[in-house]
Amino acid sequence: MDLARSPLARPFPDLPGIAGVTCRVANARYKDWDRADLTFVELAEGTSVAGLFTKSACASTEVEMGRKQVPASGARALIVNAGNSNAFTGYRGREAIEQIVGQVSAHLGCEPAQVFVSSTGVIGVPLPKDKACAGVEAALKSEPASWEAATHAIGTTDTFPKAATTSALVGGKTVTLVGIIKGSGMIAPDMATMLGYIFTDAAVESQFLQELLARANAETFSCITVDGDTSTSDTVLAFATGKAGGTPLASYDDDGADAFAAALTDLCRQLAQLVVRDGEGASKFIEIAVTGAASNESAHRIGLAIANSPLVKTAIAGGDANWGRIVMAVGKAGEPADRDRLSIGFGGTWAAKDGQPLPDYDEAPVAEYLKGDEVRIEIDLGLGSGRATVWTCDLTHGYIDINADYRS
Amino acid sequence: MDLARSPLARPFPDLPGIAGVTCRVANARYKDWDRADLTFVELAEGTSVAGLFTKSACASTEVEMGRKQVPASGARALIVNAGNSNAFTGYRGREAIEQIVGQVSAHLGCEPAQVFVSSTGVIGVPLPKDKACAGVEAALKSEPASWEAATHAIGTTDTFPKAATTSALVGGKTVTLVGIIKGSGMIAPDMATMLGYIFTDAAVESQFLQELLARANAETFSCITVDGDTSTSDTVLAFATGKAGGTPLASYDDDGADAFAAALTDLCRQLAQLVVRDGEGASKFIEIAVTGAASNESAHRIGLAIANSPLVKTAIAGGDANWGRIVMAVGKAGEPADRDRLSIGFGGTWAAKDGQPLPDYDEAPVAEYLKGDEVRIEIDLGLGSGRATVWTCDLTHGYIDINADYRS
Known part of the structure; x- marks a missing residue:
């Protein structure tokens, strides 16, 4: 069905690039549509990662894997499938994800554990392996895509693409943060919300990034609800490429840590409120x-x-x-x-x-x-x-x- | 607004009289309408009573009073106001209820604690004392009313009157139970549901009646929900007049106690399901x-x-x-x-x-x-x-x- 743009929608913001982050998209045809529905984000070597996932007892394979992956030694890639959540699909769903991770890690020459995968859409239909395989191949080879194209590609019932940016002064350097997010229904994050991705060129150690993300989440994503229904796929991931330089932040005692924490929380609040603004049927x-x-x-x-x-x-x-x-x-x-x-x-x-x-x-x-x-x-x-x-x-x-x- | 009768409605059942119970109704004009909205049920001396009330932290004065009243030494009257819940109305709401209790206890020559009052309708508007006073006077003097008239009189957004009956063999005698109930929205009983009243001619000690009602509630009223919203006024009261004769039931060891408990649970299940059948907007x-x-x-x-x-x-x-x-x-x-x-x-x-x-x-x-x-x-x-x-x-x-x- 064609959904009218939310009356509470906000225009897509001007977003800066983040050094060490490259988006690419492809149409895997997870549904019978003419739009990109598979997003591949390549992350520079040395990127640290933090993640929060739904506490649902019926979470998807992707969430189960993610829970084991963070905090990790690093991330090299993110794949997002839109149109199929691959939740409640048993071994067939797991096989599809293992195949995607194998393709991407072979392409980048990285560890499988450095590849993060999310899926969103209908529950209970195994992600089709052949479509995923062809889609990933196409995405790996495609031209770099804009933030806006990537934000569109991760959406499902979203009526407008949702993204935000902010910056902070860390150790005398300006670091930049960009976040993209999707979600409009089944929104009552028990820990994180739907699919949200935050990218920054700041240098932050994974363990500390995880702590900062959890704190920001508590007063942002955990404070929104559309319908009280908690998704099986809720995921927020933060990637820090470190390309802005400097010693990686490792604790609140570090110069600029407070500023970075405040910027991260500000970004999460912007993203969280955008999801509410696209709440299904919302008029206020x-x-x-x-x-x-x-x-x-x-x-x-x-x-x-x-x-x-x-x-x-x-x-x-x-x-x-x-x-x-x-x-x-x-x-x-x-x-x-x-x-x-x-x-x-x-x-x-x-x-x-x-x-x-x-x-x-x-x-x-x-x-x-x-x-x-x-x-x-x-x-x-x-x-x-x-x-x-x-x-x-x-x-x-x-x-x-x-x-x-x-x-x- | 005029609400269409629920497509899931059931016809009003044939209900037997319960010895020791007399209903009367009047129009207190709590709203600008031409219908009875005040119900007075007179109960014979010696009637035992049990009650369950919402656990809401913002319960009405009526609920607060009821919590203190049960299990009581006995009940002589029930007053139900429809069109105004009198919840969140402070001292003005309390004064109106004290006045009603005074009128009724003077009329019957009973203790104020033997008069039970419930109110249902809009929250936050003090029950008007003058209307309540005139309505009670009219009800005290009016002709006895049918179960159906009383069931209509306790309703608000209900689209059909809801009642049920059953019986049980207790100590060689057939005892009869009748229940009437109202409710269609703000239904997620945390303990009881909206306003439900059960009348029986069985002889049951108050303490045991309370235990039986709590058990029946756990698998009936506590198992229904329309919208997950818990009312500030939820109340279920059971009155046993004892007019069927015999030694009052006091424990599960007594002859017929199991049969009475099963009949009570059956009645509660019928009433609870009727509320769901009148759920606001329900089609299934x-x-x-x-x-x-x-x-x-x-x-x-x-x-x-x-x-x-x-x-x-x-x-x-x-x-x-x-x-x-x-x-x-x-x-x-x-x-x-x-x-x-x-x-x-x-x-x-x-x-x-x-x-x-x-x-x-x-x-x-x-x-x-x-x-x-x-x-x-x-x-x-x-x-x-x-x-x-x-x-x-x-x-x-x-x-x-x-x-x-x-x-x-």
Whole structure:
């Protein structure tokens, strides 16, 4: 089916090249379509890598392999298949991936463990070996492709290509980060989200890169949800080619480590929010800010309970300042909450304070605010200093259209 | 808004009277409507009572009071307000309920603690004291009403009145049970569900009735979900008038206790399934049978993860045998699962066994089966002997219509 571009889409940004990173794409025809669906990213020798993967108990072969690969001694290549997730496909799925890894490692003269593979699309159909083999051969030989072409090639139900860039000053040198990501449904990352790839010319040791990625993930990808459904293939990989030079960052004590960590988190937040902006059927981008919780973890869980509530999401879709549904979601979160200390607001206007509606609450300006396509909901628990911010989208007829008809 | 009657509705059953129980209804005009919305049930002296309430941290005053009331020395009255849940209304909400309890206890000459009150409807609007006062006065004086009239009066977005009956042989006497229930959205009972009331002429001690109700709940109300959103007002109360005579049941060792327990569970299952049949926007009734799990509790959580997955629910709505989404939901449940032992079937036909699609799986008959309005999904984990069955409905445009526009 042809999906309309999300009304919350952002234009594709101007992205700089990253020394040591070359993208190539090909059409493996995983589906009957006329577009690139296989992406090959070649990474310079000495590239360090970190990765986060879904905690799903039914993860794909690709995720299982990735979990064993990181933190690794290095990465030389990334292959992304779009249109088939190869999840729940048993030994046939494993054979297809082993074949791809064999082709790429032979081509580059590297270890098989230095080749990372991701797949995304329908679950339960073994990745066809013949199509994968021909697609990889074509990609290995093709001309280098732009970031935009690669971002298109990793997408499935995405309605716009999603990427971001930032930079940091590390040891007197400017390092550059670029991230590309895909995802719009089955988004409730339990650890990472869908398929996201971050490339930087910074020099960072793998173990430290893994630590930085995990920290950035906790306040970015782990704070978004579209539908509360966690994919079997969620993967975020970060590759650092080191081509900017300098001594590799190995701990927070190193000069520039804080700046790099902040840049990495900023990049992850941009990418995570872009996924929400392409949430299936989304018409509004929703930020949920929780304060006054018993702990940050508690605030995070309460935020996600609200963000995953179909009643809250449909209310926002309808422009209805129905804060009673937010009370409901706080109540069901299973976290410390005291109804009589709870306050709820929209875009800076409190609707309820300390467990009851404000007597002079005027709903008219709030209803006007909810007509916009960016909505912020504030919840104060009145219990402690725990806080968290999560992002989601509304639930509309578009989500039903896409998922009752599309075999994703 | 006028909601069309659910296509899964069942006709209202013929219900016997229960000695010691008299229903009366009135129109308190909690909303601008021309229907009864206040129900008063008078219970004979000596009626024992058991109750289960939502675990929500933001429960209503009514729920807070009920939690303290059961198991009680007895019950003499039940008042149900429909159209206003009185949740999150602070001291003003409490005052309205105290007033109602005062009116009813004065009328019956009973203790205030013997009067039970429930309210259902919009959250965050204090129950208007003047309307409640006039409504209660009218109800106290009105003619006795039928079960059907009372069931209509407790409803809100319900599209059909839901009730059930059963009986059991206890100590040589036939005892009768009748239950009435309301609910169609915000259904993910954490302990009980929406508002359900069970009446029996059996003689049962309160403490034992509480134990029996809790057990029945675990395999009935706790096994249904419409949208994963847990109400702030969920309540199930069971009243036993003892008018059938005999020594009150006090333990499982008593003659007829097993028969009564089975009848109570049967009644609760009927009522719970009726709620699912009135799930907002429902077009299909879905039974999810989980076997081979590590434990019964684990099977229950996996069943609910599937039942609450919007991607599974939209696939069933679309008649799509997309079992990959079921794999996803199993994987995200956070319970023991081994992808390579997992099997999934529809209505007795296995689609996937031991972690991969069956080579000779023919989707055509399954697609035909999914066109029906009752769908059974089978999941075998292949790990142990844990099992559970849960019930839900599909997710359709109807749910969005109802909840993006209706201030519930």
